[in-house]
Amino acid sequence: MLELSDIEAGYGRTRVLHGVTVPPGKVVAVLGHNGAGKSTLLRVAIGLIKPSKGRVVFDGEDIASLAPHQRVARGMAYVPQGQQSFGQLTTLENLQLVADGRRGGKALIDAQLARFPALAKFATRKAGLLSGGQRQQLAIARALITEPRLLILDEPTEGIQPTIVAEIERTIVQLAGEGITVLLVEQHIGFALDAAERYVVLASGLVTQTGEGGKAATSTVRAAMAI
Numbered sequence: 001m002l003e004l005s006d007i008e009a010g011y012g013r014t015r016v017l018h019g020v021t022v023p024p025g026k027v028v029a030v031l032g033h034n035g036a037g038k039s040t041l042l043r044v045a046i047g048l049i050k051p052s053k054g055r056v057v058f059d060g061e062d063i064a065s066l067a068p069h070q071r072v073a074r075g076m077a078y079v080p081q082g083q084q085s086f087g088q089l090t091t092l093e094n095l096q097l098v099a100d101g102r103r104g105g106k107a108l109i110d111a112q113l114a115r116f117p118a119l120a121k122f123a124t125r126k127a128g129l130l131s132g133g134q135r136q137q138l139a140i141a142r143a144l145i146t147e148p149r150l151l152i153l154d155e156p157t158e159g160i161q162p163t164i165v166a167e168i169e170r171t172i173v174q175l176a177g178e179g180i181t182v183l184l185v186e187q188h189i190g191f192a193l194d195a196a197e198r199y200v201v202l203a204s205g206l207v208t209q210t211g212e213g214g215k216a217a218t219s220t221v222r223a224a225m226a227i
């Protein structure tokens, strides 16, 4: 559904990605050390960075020249690193900001509150007072209110306690079951490979390995990344 092939991109004159192609799959994990170019690749996917070379195709349409909001309108959603939310607004208000003006907005919110019981429990709590894991769930819930067919997640488990990591993994598997494609950047390799159908490893902006996900891939990937 999303095709990223032979991508070259960077910042100003600095090239970060050198001909990166991402394998297709229902859940695809992008792995690699700090600075490998993982977040940059996701920014190319959602349109925050224009690649200098390569193809960005979504559902058969070349979207390379589309702005991020146009990609969201096409069915893509992006959750950047850092569990971003409006800390002074409540959980519910954070969801309402996205749902307002959408047809069936209340039902869209209710569906996410049912998916994430912690958000339902703390619906009237200010987002700034939620735990990191709950704020990550809120960020994912906000993205899901746009009813995406492709969800792009940048390090959803960063700085999150292990119990919530497992919940987020379950959510990703569940979303795939609902027909939503997930493109995921992760440092947490075991988590990512458990959830992923395919993976790609980046090092210094180059693809060093691709393969099928699952537990068995963990040792191969660790060896490739020398960890």
Ligand SMILES: Nc1ncnc2c1ncn2[C@@H]1O[C@H](COP(=O)(O)OP(=O)(O)OP(=O)(O)O)[C@@H](O)[C@H]1O
Binding pocket: 011, 014, 016, 032, 033, 034, 035, 036, 037, 038, 039, 040, 041
């Ligand atoms: N806004 C920016 N301006 C200039 N250079 C940047 C910018 N963002 C990232 N870079 C550089 O691009 C390279 C790749 O960074 P990127 O964030 O894509 O890596 P990453 O694999 O996601 O790593 P991390 O896990 O640390 O986020 C790094 O050398 C980084 O310093």
